[in-house]
Amino acid sequence: MQTRALQKPGKLKRMLIMIGLVLLLIAAIVGIKWWTISTMIAGMKPPEAPTVTTIKASYEEWQPALGAVGTLRAVRGADLALDVAGVVTRINFQSGAEVSQGQVLVQLRDDDEVAQLRQAEAAAALAKVTFDRARRQLDVKAISQADYDNAAADLKARQAAVQQAQAVVAKKQLRAPFDGRAGIVTLSPGAYVNAGTPIVTVQQLDPVFIDFHVPQRSLGELKTGQRAAITLDAFAGRVFEATVSAIDPKVDNDTRNVRIEASAANPDGVLVPGMFANVSVDVGEQARQLTLPQSAITFNPYGETVFIVKPSAKKGPDGKPEAPTAQQAFVTTGNTRxxxxxxxxxxxxxxxxxxxGQLKLKNGTPLRIDNSKPPKNDADPTPQEQ
Known part of the structure; x- marks a missing residue:
């Protein structure tokens, strides 16, 4: 029993020594790790300032404008068809050619109809001779009034028959209803066409109309005679001048939009019906606006912000001012152009x-400014630039 009591202090001593050694080992490992990390941090270069582009906010003259997308429409246009069926004998125009009002475009076979017209004309000529004779005889009381009236009625009937035959012959011809440009024709002489079958389109292209729609809230800003600018993807960099020519007197019940019509000169005929066009109508008076590129604005759920460049008052080891820093600021934006x-x-x-470069920024971030390739800042870019 006494021997066991003497052994307990020895075991406790050995246990304390082991615990001390373990703690010493842990401390050594932690110290080495701390020294390694500190050395690595000391050897690391500070992160480079993000590269950004900048611009100074400036005032510019703005012409308020109302933008929309429209569709071109010919001032006059028609898909032409014949009233009667028949066999084509002549086509008197080339596809895409300019045609004149009244010009015969397509001729159907009309031999029988022309013969009937000649017969009606001969009968009318004979009725005219008979009527003239009856009038002279009536003057000398050689015939009765009834005989004269019969001759007059016969003449009118024969003349009406001529007009009817002329109408039948005319239906064998397809004429241009107005000056314009003919479309593509696929018929050939000898082809049979049915009544009402579209044969060719004729479009009057100068001027052209542009139909577009605006919300009802913008109706008060528009009036006939206002200047409009038309741009199309097909003619990048070219602006066509137009004028608001008509405003629909009612608002669409479904969309609550108003249909607007503008007119544009088209002397070279490059604008054709059906094309999409970007329309910009000048509204209101010019005003000075503080302007930035749209790329400068950061849109957030809590508002619109920009990053302002704040010059640094501190100097680096070389004696030069330190890099400027970014400072976020809330702004209120207006119209775009x-x-x-x-x-x-x-x-x-x-x-x-x-x-x-705003995605890399927060308040206080140092900046490296490089304006060699700034974002676009064009008030009136072409469609290819947008």
């Missing part, structure tokens, strides 16, 4: 603002 957007509040003229 092309690549630009109007700033209504939140900025002052001359404030330098970041225009690209």
């Amino acid at each position: 092309g690549d630009q957007i109007a700033i209504l509040s939140g900025l002052e003229e001359g404030t330098e603002v970041v225009t690209s």
Whole structure:
């Protein structure tokens, strides 16, 4: 029993020594790890400042405009067809050619109808001779009034028959209803066509109409005679001048939009019906607006912001000022035009603002400014630039 009591302090001592060694080992490992990490951190270069582009907010003259997408329509256009069936004998125009009002475009076989017309004309001529003779005889009381009336009635009937035969012959011809450009014709002489079958389209292309729609809230800004600008993807960089020519007197019950018609000169005929066009109608008076590229605006659920460039008052080891930093600011935006957007509040003229690279920024981020390739800032870009 006494021997066991003496052994307990020895075991406790050995246990304490082992615990101390373990703790010492852990401390050594932690120290080595801390020293390694500290050395790595000390050897790391500070992160480079993100590269951004900037621009200074400036005032520009803005012409308020109402934008829409429209469709071109000919001032006059028709798909032509014949009233009667028949065999084509002549086609008197080329596909895509200019045609004149009244010009015979397609002729059907009309031999029988022309013969009947000649017969009716001969009968009318004989009735005219008979009527003239009856009138002279009536003057000398050689015939009765009844005989004269019969001769007059016969003449009118024969003349009506001529007109009827002429109408039948005319239906064998397809004529241009107005000056314009003919479409593509696929008929050939000898082909049989049915009544009512479309043969060719004729479109009068100068001027052309542009139909577009605007919301009812914009109706008060529009009136006939206002200037409009038309651009099309097919003619990049070209702007066609137009004028608002008509405003529909009612609002569509389903869309609550109003149909507007504009007219544009088209002397070279490059604008053709059915084309889509971008329409911009000048509304209101010109005004000075503080302007930035749209790319400078960051849209967030809590508002629209920009990053302002704040110069640093500190100097680096080389004695030069340190890199400027970013500072986020809330702004209120207005209308847009092309690549630009109007700033209504939140900025002052001359404030330098970041225009690209905002995703890498937060308040206080140092900036590296490179404006060698700035974002587009065109008030009236061509469709290819947008």
